[in-house]
Each structure stands twice: as structure tokens, then as C-alpha cells.
Amino acid sequence: MAVHKIAVLAGDGIGLEVTPEAKKMLQIVGKATGASFEFEPALVGGSAIDATGEPLSDATLSLCEHSDAILFGAVGGPKWDKEPQERRPERGLLRLRKELDLFANLRPAKCFAMLVDASPLRREVVEGTDLMVIRELTGGLYFGEPRGREEFADGGARAINTMAYTTREIERVARVAFDVAMKRRKKLASVDKANVLIVSQLWREVVSRVADDYPAVQVEHVLVDNCSMALVQHPTHFDTLVTENTFGDILSDEAAILAGSMGMLPSASLGGKVGLYEPVHGTAPDIAGKGVANPIAAILSAAMLLKYSLNRVTDADRIEAAVLRVLEQGYRTRDIHSAGTKLVGTVQMGDLIAREVERAY
Numbered sequence: 001m002a003v004h005k006i007a008v009l010a011g012d013g014i015g016l017e018v019t020p021e022a023k024k025m026l027q028i029v030g031k032a033t034g035a036s037f038e039f040e041p042a043l044v045g046g047s048a049i050d051a052t053g054e055p056l057s058d059a060t061l062s063l064c065e066h067s068d069a070i071l072f073g074a075v076g077g078p079k080w081d082k083e084p085q086e087r088r089p090e091r092g093l094l095r096l097r098k099e100l101d102l103f104a105n106l107r108p109a110k111c112f113a114m115l116v117d118a119s120p121l122r123r124e125v126v127e128g129t130d131l132m133v134i135r136e137l138t139g140g141l142y143f144g145e146p147r148g149r150e151e152f153a154d155g156g157a158r159a160i161n162t163m164a165y166t167t168r169e170i171e172r173v174a175r176v177a178f179d180v181a182m183k184r185r186k187k188l189a190s191v192d193k194a195n196v197l198i199v200s201q202l203w204r205e206v207v208s209r210v211a212d213d214y215p216a217v218q219v220e221h222v223l224v225d226n227c228s229m230a231l232v233q234h235p236t237h238f239d240t241l242v243t244e245n246t247f248g249d250i251l252s253d254e255a256a257i258l259a260g261s262m263g264m265l266p267s268a269s270l271g272g273k274v275g276l277y278e279p280v281h282g283t284a285p286d287i288a289g290k291g292v293a294n295p296i297a298a299i300l301s302a303a304m305l306l307k308y309s310l311n312r313v314t315d316a317d318r319i320e321a322a323v324l325r326v327l328e329q330g331y332r333t334r335d336i337h338s339a340g341t342k343l344v345g346t347v348q349m350g351d352l353i354a355r356e357v358e359r360a361y
């Protein structure tokens, strides 16, 4: 049987606490199914700076390149805030994304029925929300040229960024989005600003062309301003969304609010040969080391790893169902705790979910 080689880059802060809980789930899947997982730990971010002087060593990059998937925690923290730009912990993650050509970022936002009251939106608006935002990650306004700043003699200045895409860049992220939509409810919203931006007109044109290859998917083109309104007015209208880098950055955070807590949100970055899976949250210095972080985002990231990198959809579904069952039983970490529910820590929550995953086989 094939060996699944997983690079485990827990990083810093609560990354070090939640990643072992995610790994635990993969170990259970391995034990229950006979699938063989090989875990290779490596340093990234601040802990890598402390050990090697840089946030991502060539050795770690090479390990990732030769793995089947990367289980990532989070990087950063006040200790390294004064490091120069090129030695900031976040550079480790940015370099990984670039070197591995991870051009599609998948962020699901699901409102769990039992957490509906944690959302700032009314129950009748948010209940049933189950979205997947796909953000183009390596192009668009973040990376387009020309970019820069010029200073004027009169003390003023002019700064410029460029939203640029090639047809190839749009087509490849569109194909990821259609493939994901096919695995979900076969509904795709492509979000742009085609009434104003020429680059969005090209985006729309290419997405429409790719749509011809996916006749089963129902496609709509939505303007980004309308989309941001619709997301808080009737989020259940949407299933899969695909959009430009900056639009995606903003919309995926907006969608995150629907799910109630940062501690619940997983993500996947896909594109090249190796996918990277990480919780959306950061290192949470305010709670790091206390054993109270919610491991569910990391655990659901492990489920995404099974689904998207290893094509083990049933195993992924079992983990998601186990999370749901433990929440139904009333267990909560501090971030999602409310009166009448049972407060547990990071490891306890991981153990409870692990037990439910075991029971599912």
C-alpha cells in the first residue's frame, strides 16, 4: 500500500498546540484503514529563525517538495516583530506558497447548527450557510507590475499597484474552482468588478470559456460589491465562489464571520504538486501555551488534506462528522463556549474528536 508522506510544519504559538491534534486524526485514519502515513516534522517561522536564522530553510522546502502534502500550523509572534522584512516568520509561509506554486486558496465557511448563536448575524440569515471561497493566491493586485512609490520634490508622493492577470492564471484557478464545485453542490459564483475593471472583463471571459467544459455546474458572475452585501444578507444563496487575490482576501474574512470563530476555519492551498493545509487563524499569542486553543480548524484542515491531496473523501467525511458529533455532545473550547456547554482544553477536544473518528470505523 502507498505511503502518504506528510510534512508537519507546526510553526509557532498555538500552531504547536493544534497541529498535533490534527496529526492525531490522520494517525487514527491510518490505523483504521491500513493506510500508511509517514510524518516528517520541520521548523518554520519564528522557531526556524531561532534555530537556523531564516524562516524557511532550503532543507525544509525540499522536504515539502518531496512530500504528498503539508500540514501547517501558524507562524509569527511578538518575539519576531522587530526582525527585518526578509527575516519575518511570515516570509516562510509566503516563500512556501511561491516555491510550490500554490495559486488556489480554498477557505470553507460553514455555520454549524449548534454554533449558530456565536455568529453576529441573525439565526434565520446564517443558518445553513456552507460556503467555499476560492481565492487566487499568486497573482492579481498583490503581485501585478508595475508597483512601487515615487516621491515628489514638493513632499508629495505617488504609489501604484497593478491588478493584472494572464488568461493562463485565470484559467487554472477557474478549473480548480469548477472541480471543487463538482464535489459540492455544483454551483459556482465568479466574483469580479467587470463593470469597471478591464482585468475583470478578461476574468469573466475566461471563466465563461472554462464553464463550457463543466456543463453540470451552474455559473453566475457577481460584482464584488454586490457579493459582499449578499454574503451577509442571504449567505445560503452561495456554494462555491472564485475570485481575484485581493477580493478573495476580503470576502473570505467576511465569510469567516458567518462561521462564528476563527478557531473553526480550515484552509487549503493548492496548485502545484503538493497541497498545503492550515487553519485560517494565526499563532494567537494571547492564549499560546495555555492549552485552551480550539484545535477544530487544524483538525478540519487535516480532513481537507485527506480529501484534496490524498483523495480519501470518506475518511475526510468521517472526521467532519466526528467534529459535529462532539459539538452536538456540548463540548466547547473557550472561544466557542457559552452557558450550558462543557468547557474543554485543546488536547481534550482533540481526544474527544479522535474517539468519535475511531468509532466511525
Ligand code: NAD
Residues within 6 Å of the ligand: 014, 018, 073, 074, 075, 076, 077, 078, 090, 093, 262, 263, 264, 278, 280, 281, 282, 283, 284, 285, 286, 287, 292, 293, 294, 295, 297, 335
Ligand atoms: P490570530 O488569528 O492569531 O488571533 C486573533 C484572535 O483569535 C485572538 O484573540 C486569538 O486568541 C483568537 N484565536 C485564533 N485562533 C484561535 C483558536 N484556534 N482558538 C481560540 N482562539 C483563537 O491573529 P492575530 O492576533 O492577528 O495574529 C497573531 C500572530 O499570528 C501574528 O504574528 C500574525 O502575523 C500571525 N498570523 C499568522 C498566520 C499564519 O501563519 N497563516 C495567519 C494570521 C496571523
